[in-house]
Amino acid sequence: MELSLVLDTNGSATLQAQVFEQVRTMILEGRLKPGKGLPPSRLLAERAQVSRNTVVLAYDRLVDEGYIESRGTAGMFVSLVLPDDLMSIGGRADGDRQNGVAKNGEADLLGFDGLPVGVMYPSHARPKYDFWLGRPDANGYPVRAWRRILVRKLAASGFSLTEYGEPAGLEELRVAIADHLGPARGMAVDHKQVIVTSGSQDGLNLICRLCNVTHRPIYIENPCYQGAAYLFKSLGHKLNPIPVDDHGLIVDNLPRDQGGIVYVTPSHQYPTGVTLSLERRMKLLKWAEETSSVIIEDDYDSDFRYDGPPLTSLAGLDRGHRVLYVGTFSKSLGAGLRLGYVVVPKCVSDAARNAKSQMNNGQPWLDQAVLAEFIETGAFDRHLRRMRLIYKSRRDHLRTCLEKTFGGADLKGESGGLHVAWRPPEGSPPAHEIQQRAYKKGVGIYALNSGGAHDFDGTASDDVLVLGYSSLKESDIEKAVKRLHQAVVGPAPDQCKKVS
């Protein structure tokens, strides 16, 4: 292939720097696409009339900085994931957006400058062993039971597929969810308080509408879940990050202003994995009561708790009706199902139903009908019990592999959910560098300002990485940890065997 470079022999920058910069710019502007081959150094040097060494050194620097990669005798290729994408949260949506800010006419047209949620690697560039957070095991989906119910529901659908349904959700499903939340999350809920949504993201959008968030101060954990941060930001909010420590959100740091909204993930903080202590839960509820504020509790992965009894949700402890609870089936069943729910205080259930009808008039009937029966018949509880055993075993295996390979494993967030936070041994490179090195070895592991997480002010610790273990088989976890070790310190000893 040809590369046309325009080099200034009288310029202040060296020829090598000019070659580097021009190739880098072509890559960043998308003129050289990921995976594209570059001309051999000798050919490019001839065309650009510079010494071969100039091109070789410029290529070396592009390799070092991650823009291109050498594939031995096949030559140089543009990297599949660029360093700028790797380190910018959410990556770049398209060539016209930079850091989520729309350029020129686009902003006038759309009036929206939000970032896409949870986008990091294009599908062709996902690492072979990806510890991406919160992915259920695809082989665990209860396909047979689902198919059986689905075929039956479809045959008996009557008017259900041709008429509008209840915007707040199918009654059977709302009842099933309310019944599930009693024993599972300590919540005494009437089904009218349950609004079925398209996953948590839709639930958060519903809450934003319901609470008219544009005019209220918003407090959010730092670091936090990208889906919530980007949504609040896209609605024009100034977000107020509140730091998280080993006991969760530092509630004492919440201002005493009236009428605020705080977003929390108390069961398994995203991304650090810590649990909001009981003392802080009570303090947070008291703060909400005293400041007439609202708490959004995102309880995304609490179906999975391995050690000890389930924790009562904030909504279960709430006596002042200040908690809006967001639940999802994205972790327990699968994100592709796009089903979740919001539980609102009784006093706003009609308003929530009306808001939902304005947004999209409810969720597809068939999916709701199948899920309702799946829960009612006890199949959901059986599925959860089965998946808990699988995920617990994967978590244990990950811990064993890390311990044996690195001589110890400093982990947080192990008692539940689908991911852990890992602090590599002292003397290891910073987390963002480990992430990059691991990626090159085919392993996806994520710093706290990366993947699906957001860090507002660069204060998230750069010596912790998060690993989602739920979608990786134990044999793959083993291989991934060996590669991770090579990425951090060199070849790993062959010593992590399955724990019984």
Ligand SMILES: Cc1ncc(COP(=O)(O)O)c(C=O)c1O
């Ligand atoms: C904190 C948090 N909330 C919610 C979700 C699930 O989002 P949804 O239900 O929209 O798929 C995730 C998924 O990763 C998450 O990490």
